[in-house]
Every structure is written in C-alpha cells, then in structure tokens.
Amino acid sequence: MSISDLSKRVIFPIGDKLISKNFNGTVWLKMLTPSGSDCPIGNVTFEPGCRNNWHKHARGQILLVTGGRGYFQEWGKPAQELHAGDVVNILPDVKHWHGAAKDSWFVHLAIEVNPEKGQATWLERVSDQDYNKLK
Amino acid sequence: MSISDLSKRVIFPIGDKLISKNFNGTVWLKMLTPSGSDCPIGNVTFEPGCRNNWHKHARGQILLVTGGRGYFQEWGKPAQELHAGDVVNILPDVKHWHGAAKDSWFVHLAIEVNPEKGQATWLERVSDQDYNKLK
Numbered sequence: 001m002s003i004s005d006l007s008k009r010v011i012f013p014i015g016d017k018l019i020s021k022n023f024n025g026t027v028w029l030k031m032l033t034p035s036g037s038d039c040p041i042g043n044v045t046f047e048p049g050c051r052n053n054w055h056k057h058a059r060g061q062i063l064l065v066t067g068g069r070g071y072f073q074e075w076g077k078p079a080q081e082l083h084a085g086d087v088v089n090i091l092p093d094v095k096h097w098h099g100a101a102k103d104s105w106f107v108h109l110a111i112e113v114n115p116e117k118g119q120a121t122w123l124e125r126v127s128d129q130d131y132n133k134l135k
Numbered sequence: 136m137s138i139s140d141l142s143k144r145v146i147f148p149i150g151d152k153l154i155s156k157n158f159n160g161t162v163w164l165k166m167l168t169p170s171g172s173d174c175p176i177g178n179v180t181f182e183p184g185c186r187n188n189w190h191k192h193a194r195g196q197i198l199l200v201t202g203g204r205g206y207f208q209e210w211g212k213p214a215q216e217l218h219a220g221d222v223v224n225i226l227p228d229v230k231h232w233h234g235a236a237k238d239s240w241f242v243h244l245a246i247e248v249n250p251e252k253g254q255a256t257w258l259e260r261v262s263d264q265d266y267n268k269l270k
Contacts, residue, residue, distance in 0.1 A: 012222070064167065
C-alpha cells in the first residue's frame with residue numbers, strides 16, 4: 001500500500017515527515033492540538049518496519065490505534081501486536097517502544113498525559129535482533 | 136443504518152447505552168481509559184437526532200470525530216458541521232453542545248483535559264427550535 005493509498009484509509013490527517021533520531025525508519029506526524037496544549041494529541045503514521053527507540057514518559061502516554069498493524073512492548077515483557085481499535089495505557093516512567101510491523105503501515109493517536117509535569121526521555125534503539133523476532 | 140451495522144464501521148468499541156439526563160436521545164459510551172485516569176477518554180456514539188445539553192468544562196475538552204455526521208456549537212455562534220477526521224478543541228468554560236445530525240449516527244472520542252482541576256457543568260437543553268434549523 002502506498003502512502004497515498006494509506007491517506008485515503010485513515011481518519012486523521014497524516015501531516016509531515018518527522019525528522020527525528022528517535023525513530024528508525026520514516027514516520028509522519030500531525031499534531032491535532034494547538035501548540036502548548038495541556039493535552040497534546042499527535043496522529044503518528046509509521047511506514048512498514050519503522051519503530052521508535054525505547055523511551056518513557058514522566059506522566060504516561062495513551063495510544064489509540066486507528067489503522068494498520070504494529071507492536072507495543074514494555075521493557076522485560078513480550079511485544080503486543082496492535083490493530084485498529086486497540087488502546088494502550090502507558091504508565092509513567094515505564095520504558096517501552098511502539099511501531100509498525102515489518103509488512104504493514106501503522107497509525108495511532110498518541111496522547112501525552114500531563115506534559116507540564118514532565119516530558120519524554122529517549123533511550124537506546126530497539127535492536128534489530130529483537131525487532132526481527134516479530135512477525 | 137442499524138446500530139449493528141454501525142459497530143462494524145467504527146474503530147473503537149461502542150460500549151453501553153448511557154442513561155443520562157444530559158442527553159436528548161440515545162447515546163452509547165465506552166470509556167477507553169481506566170477509572171481515575173488523569174486523561175479520561177470516552178468513545179461516544181449518538182443515534183440520529185441525539186445531542187447533549189449545553190455544558191462547559193472547567194479545563195476544556197477535545198473531540199476527535201471518527202464517524203458519521205454531527206454538529207458542535209458554541210453559545211452565540213453558528214453550529215459547525217462535523218465529519219470523520221475533524222478535531223474540536225473546546226476551551227475552558229466555553230458553553231457548547233455536540234451531537235448527531237437528524238439523519239446520521241455520529242461518533243467521536245471525547246478527551247477531558249485536566250479533570251483533576253474541575254469537572255463539567257451541565258446546563259439547559261438545546262431547544263428543538265435551534266436544533267431543527269440544522270440540516
């Protein structure tokens with residue numbers, strides 16, 4: 001599926017390519033809330049194989065999956081496969097990553113909880129060895 | 136479209152019928168976050184013609200429309216028609232209502248901002264005269 005096909009199948013705008021050292025692969029971001037919001041909501045679209053680095057949020061984050069197939073993993077636990085309609089409630093300071101399956105685009109809303117009380121801390125890359133174990 | 140057809144077309148679970156004097160018509164609610172969350176997210180599904188009463192939120196609310204056709208109106212302003220992909224950022228203490236068009240189901244996520252700093256205040260019904268002006 002091309003990115004133009006994808007854009008016809010998802011609900012919220014895809015936005016612009018995000019240039020970030022915290023993602024391994026190409027990712028698009030559209031912020032749905034005004035700058036400085038108390039409740040920042042981003043629409044995040046991962047190309048197949050793209051995932052973010054391990055990271056944690058001082059006050060937690062909520063993911064609402066709207067399309068495609070991907071994964072969420074907490075440090076020390078098995079990865080969970082995600083599809084449209086899945087909700088992930090990430091607790092404060094829990095080390096985790098999320099991203100697309102190898103063969104699928106993946107789209108989720110990401111809601112940062114109480115950002116005024118602390119930001120995300122970015123850590124190391126998910127190893128290819130670990131990622132490649134996933135289907 | 137029946138409610139069972141609708142449930143196949145929307146992303147997040149429809150949940151249960153909400154019994155509330157603050158809605159005029161039948162509405163379903165599924166909370167997507169745990170009780171006591173700092174960032175409560177509900178999936179709200181309105182039957183055709185259903186809308187909520189005028190109300191306001193102490194710290195604001197964000198609506199993310201995922202399906203159907205409906206309206207949002209701020210007190211003293213024209214109603215805005217809403218479709219999937221629309222986002223409404225409702226500022227603190229702004230009196231407003233939202234709900235379905237007469238001939239369409241309407242589904243949105245509703246995110247309450249900083250609920251620990253104050254709750255919603257529910258006010259009077261949207262008059263039939265005002266609602267019936269809408270298409």
